[in-house]
Amino acid sequence: MKYIKNHLMFIFPLMAILLGIEFYLVFDRTTDTYEKGLQEGYSMLVVTKEPMKTDAFRALNRHISKSESIERNSIVSRIAKGVTKEGEAKILKSLPYFYNVHLNEYISTGELIRIKEDLELSPLIKKVETFGSNYESNYRLFSFIKFTLKIFIGFMSVVSLFLIMKQMEIWKYAHKERMQIMEIFGAPLMLRSGVLFKIAIIDAIAAALIVSSIFLYLKFYWAVHSGIEIMIQNRDYLFRITDIGILLAAALLIVIISVYSVVYSTKGVEE
């Protein structure tokens, strides 16, 4: 019972940190896709005096990824109903050129204003419409969600680290005497800390496997049967096989640091 309790005391905080890491990975993948969707769905309207190509726009600001020309004929046919062919030709001639300009990433509203200013510096550009207010509300909401989740994950990790440090104190107390006796008889560090490493590595593997199992269950069972459309569509972001490696590496790194902190804190203590 004591043996299991000792393991669980370390596995639980370790799991909390690993859950934080996995949540971050899932969140990062999901927001990345959402961000891409927002960025692809967004475009600004640019009105020019002369026809312009994408390269010409990109020369004015590096964030511009592509431009699509809006068919002028369809605009004229819409606004010039009942007008003669000559009149229509005159309207077309006097009509400026319209472009939907897309960006290469999801940027802040400040950057958006800078793009507008850069474009307006060109004598060929008559008008730029960024639809800033709509963009800003999306951007702010998105940034807020991102920020609060990161804060939550960070807080969870800090609390878990404190729990691990507490467990280190217990380990130190439990193993100090044996490690000091072994040190007196000339045991090298690896032999002295062998037992601790064994426990810690078992706990790291257990914690990584438990967290992986939770997310595999979420991906293959819960998400499928949840009936939540967005969850079913984004099921792939919930867990990837490479995440097992990331979780295991993180867990091993944490336990190695923890064990070394115990080993060095017991070294050379006066017997």
Next chain:
Amino acid sequence: MSNVINASNLTLTYDHGRKEVITDVNFTVKKGEFVFITGPSGSGKSTLLKSLYGRIKPTSGNLVVGGVDLAHVKPSKLQELRTHMGIIFQDFKLVNEWTVAKNVVLPLMIAGYSLDVQNTQAHRLLKHVKLSEHAEKYPLELSGGEQQRVGVARALAKNPVLILADEPTGNLDDYSSNVIWDLMENACQQLETTVLVVTHKIPQVFSLPYRHFIIEGKGVYEVH
């Protein structure tokens, strides 16, 4: 005979160099000698013993043990030196979560001997200290005298060059004390192991010739 311990102008301090316990001391101990160091409580006997296995570094002077200069020793060299020593403590310093047999073969485990060798040696050593039937017990299941015999068996496990003992009979009754002294005498006589014992009282019945140093007023003096 070669010197196993050579102290020259040795000064030892503790409390981060603030308190001097031994000042400018010179003495040597040869291979196969049995040495007692006595002195009043707080005179620095244990500090001197700790310095001999590298737990405390000399503040000044030289202290050479088994050919190793302990004032300038690297951790790896000190580790190696300790594997050639047997150390016995007043409070036994046994690993309570290990069996008696495992405690006894700790020096062999450190030296990397196979499990077969360890088992054979554990059997031999426990027979030597008359604790064969307690091999699979844990230290806290034994009496103080028995625990110290386990400590002596552990100290003898690797036929050490030097045995250091800090008040080895301090917590034991007369009968158990005599058993411990017998075991240490045998080690010195049969294996030619150098034995240095820090104690407050030299045993009344002691058959081997021995040297006696006394620590007094921060100095170490030989009693003839």
